[in-house]
Amino acid sequence: VRFGCQRIDEDLISRFEQLTGKKAHHLLRRNIFFSHREIDHILDLYEQRKPFYLYTGRVPSSEAMHMGHLVPFIFAK
Secondary structure (H helix, E strand, O other): OOOOOEEOOHHHHHHHHHHHOOOOOHHHHOOOOOEEOOHHHHHHHHHOOOOOOOOOOOOOOOOOOOHHHHHHHHHHO
């Protein structure tokens, strides 16, 4: 475990799908995103119908944004 991250496993994806009633995002199903920090906590809040927010923490590393910056934005949408 580095940086407080945990692996996104099939159990977590199944829980996500069970709680939302929808298939997990294709970036999760294809293992493009493979680790998380506190998604389990977010799912607990969602299950309890408590508010939460997602923050990607992404900012451009230069003055120009590029296609790589879109990936977390697409996922968080």
